[in-house]
Amino acid sequence: MSQQERVYKDPDINMETERYWEGAKNGKLLMKKCNSCGKTHFYPRAICPVCSSSDTEWYEASGKGKIYSYSIMRRSEIPYVMAYVTLDEGITMMSNIVESDFDDVKIGKAVEVTFRKTEGNQSLPVFRLCK
């Protein structure tokens, strides 16, 4: 079954995260890396949750990853795929899998980032199966 598009709620945007959402508007998936311990964390924060350093820096992620887990929400008016995606950069983030037949969505499958407009015209990173 192919997917019908649903309406995406707006993200909450604050001082710590506005760069992430600006990046999304420009078609970029931005991540936060800590210059002290070298680790990428998610969701992006001013202070590294691994080592507590405030020397954190934005960078553009590859946008490639694999499905860590998923669940197809069938009891919604427009069914959708909830997922956790593990990026090549090592972190796992919540997202939706779009543009894909439900039957093709499997754990471990390669996905790439794409973007969807939210109801308030923000841009939201989502993923689709790689061809």
Next chain:
Amino acid sequence: MSRMSKAYIAGIYEHPTRKAVDKTIPQLHAEVAIGALKDAGLTKDDVDGYFCDGDAPGLGGMSMAEYMGLNITYTDTTETGGSSYVVHVGHAVEAIAAGKCNVALITLAGRPRAEGLTTLGARDRGGELPERGFEIPYAPVITNMYGMAAMRHMYEYGTTSEQLAWIKVAASHHAQHNEHAMLRDVVTVEDVVNSPMISDPLHRLDCCVISDGGGALIVVSPEIAKSLGDRCVKVLGHGEAVKHLNGGNFDLTYTGAAKSGPIAFAEANVKPADIDYASIYDSFTITVLETIEDLGFCEKGQGGKFVSDGNLISGVGKLPFNTDGGGLCNNHPSNRGGMTKVIEAVRQLRGEAHPRVQVPDCTLALAHGTGGQISTRTGAGTVILGRNDA
């Protein structure tokens, strides 16, 4: 052998309602408090410590203490979702051991059913939640979040829908004897896997009920317990934990029970094999399966095999669980099941469970609560309880 206990559970009460259209939430809190005090043989004027969750009306416990006319010198509003009340038992024991209070009242009440709450729609708690922007737009709801835990567990360990179904089957066998249970029909594995898919791989019958009501517990000092008689139950050990997404580096195949369980078992100085009865939080079948593994009743990944073939059914299997029917069939008041987990464990240790599900010579019991969502942020609370002569 008589084990040391720093405090005892002296009173329990589970509200019989499952839909409270004509009652307020404060009224339900007061009704369960009165019920538990009566069960203990105490009055509200004996209470000097009050515990409730962050969901109770008002700021902390203050409004409810005022409504019920409590005069308290100790309060705790630890909020870890549905595990709160198990955690409260542990905190009450420590407060009593420290001499800060002698009679602790713990209450839970809510009416999601009367208020028409469904589990659809994103759970938006508002405020300055740091994760909100990165979750709410994707429409996480309780069923798809637990669905992802189940899907990953299946992927890593080969767990099947049929194995998960056995958990519901066992709960239904127990619920048939509970006159207050919402779902009293005995179901089969086929019934579960043939029920409508809600969010893959969880079917409707993998999910708990939504119910109104609540419950209360009274925890007292050893001196007071002595005066109240042998229906008091020992609290032998308590453990708690918070598990979260850890900066994007996490594993959905285990829960906070992997930490809270060993802490509780160590304090009680008992092993999983010593437990005669277990109350395991059952928001979904997968919650039970992962928790059973995490608590050490079987190896990680072997939960599916362990729960199969009636192994959780009282009188049939090795680990009788949720003999009241649990959240899957009986009651999940205010979408928070930790309270009823402790209550049924106390019934078992008193020999007051329904005769058809009573575990013979039940001496040691475990109650485990899970709060929040096991696929994001989750609280865990484990208590090990012992019969008065344990």
